[in-house]
Amino acid sequence: MIIITLIIAAIVILWCLITYNLFIRDGNLIKEAWSGIDVQLKRRYNLIPNLVETVKAYSKHERDLFTQITETRNRSADIKNMKDKSAVETDISGMLNNLFAVVENYPDLKANVNYLDLQKQLTDIEDQLQYARRYYNGTVRNFNIRVESFPGNIIAAVFKFKQKDFFEIISSTERTTPEVKL
DSSP: OHHHHHHHHHHHHHHHHHHHHHHHHHHHHHHHHHHHHHHHHHHHHHHHHHHHHHHHHHOSTTHHHHHHHHHHHHHHHHOOOHHHHHHHHHHHHHHHHHHHHHHTTOHHHHTOHHHHHHHHHHHHHHHHHHHHHHHHHHHHHHHHHHHHSTTHHHHHHHTTOOOOOOOOOOSGGGGSOOOOOO
């Protein structure tokens, strides 16, 4: 009888260790995935001033939009909370769409090589950001499933593993790809 009890106790302890290590692994995957998003956001932050300056040279009437983009970009760089970061990044995407709409009024700008290059770079960055966001949200999904599912939820409660927030676009209009006509 003692041997059976020891075997059951060993199995429970082994299960606890394995489950705990899976939480640690998933948490590290989330950190890795976030670093991928962070890299793309930094690339976008660095590109935005060049894009704004290029458009600004052609348009003196859109100062408010340029100021808003710059201020929102700077504010976003300081935000650490995932929900707040998602909201500000959604605003930036909307403002960039507005910037592209402004460009429609300036045919010389639409033909400018610098502008076209910046627009291509921004499109590439947005694509990479989308891939990074998908990877991040997949790792968060897996972690959250482990936190909620029995029997993993027992270990989650004991070691205070909490669900993580997804990095998502908040506005439904931002879920569609903007059409940019040149």
